[in-house]
Amino acid sequence: MMKPPHDMGGDQAPQIVPDKPDEPKFEEAWHRRTLGITIATGAMGAWNIDSSRFARESLPRDDYQSFSYYEKWLGGLTNLLFQRGLISENEIMSGHSDGQADKAWQDKILRADRVKAALAAGASTNRAADEPLFVIGQTVRVKHPADTTQQQPGHTRLPHYIADKTGVIIMHHGGHVLPNANAHFLGEQPENLYAVEFSAVDLWGQGAAPTDRVVVDCWESYLVAI
């Protein structure tokens, strides 16, 4: 199965262009607007952050690779609103509504006077999970991303560059919502989440500095004991 375009860790890419001091936070007015609309509509609870990510990842490859950052947000959001039945194809084509949305949704929208509190509250993903399978210091092997998705194509947060690699558990973050399930509205399925440390040489070969490391947060079902 072809590696999806968003999973780009380790790929070849050009030099970074650092920003200059006092560069504006948003290049374009429509960037700001996209950010605000995405956060505001997310507050209705019609989807979750994992579904949002999957919606962006699911954009056609050509779009994903050519869209600017906020274009991806816009594309993902439009598709999510349509998939969740909140806007129709007709409305998208006409640029106007066909009528009022269900009152149930209208009652859930984020109002201006609740914004500060909503942003400050956030949405913790910490949940109770089973007894951890792994302990700090334990060596584990990572599965392949395709073996962790719950539908095809499916969402995973296992980057291809650690697939089949061996690492060491260095932190246990507790139980967290599993994106692989949550993105597809299959329930939260919380699992123990671990920070797993890999040797850069193991990942990239002898060109890497021998003491350099890469740490990746992995859910329990991404890992096997060895």
Next chain:
Amino acid sequence: MPHDHDDGHVHHLLPAEPALRVKALETILVEKGLLDPLAVDAIIAEYEHKIGPHIGAEIVARAWCEPAFKAELLKDSEAVFREAGLAGRQGEHVVVVENTPDVHNLIVCTLCSCYPWPLLGVPPAWYKSDAYRSRAVSKPRQILAEFGIDIPVSQSVKVWDSTAEIRYLVLPMQPEESHGLPAPELAKWVTRNSMIGTGLPARPVGIE
């Protein structure tokens, strides 16, 4: 215009020009009662004017001044930020990682662009770029050189790929020349990039 409804892809039906795309979507949502445009304004205002790297810088400065606070931060930063009311959207679970003479830390999100918003504000464009997302994990020393930082061979680089909702914040080393300054002054030395790992704390411009 080709589109694929079976996969729920309708984004191509919006206008070609992105600014018009946003306008169309906002119009539809407001007309349907699904969006309060004043809420959008309020969200933008929070991130333009209120939430920014000065918040993270104050935490770092305090850690430099107060050994007990630093110890707490390194032991359980999630609890420290929760108690300080700084565990909001995209920063509910922040782990602080300390730079030492042995280790330089660098934070990335290869899969999208996860970033500790409540402490650093809106991520810069380079952080979200394909170039950074691709190369930070595999060529961190090259990336750091592109930012003007030369990491000696004696110091290892540890890259943290933010694949979950855990967000990482670098606690940079305090520059020798800044010792003895009070916390509010020290905070000015703490740059946004030094808390991501692509920079080091620096004497503020205009101060002898």
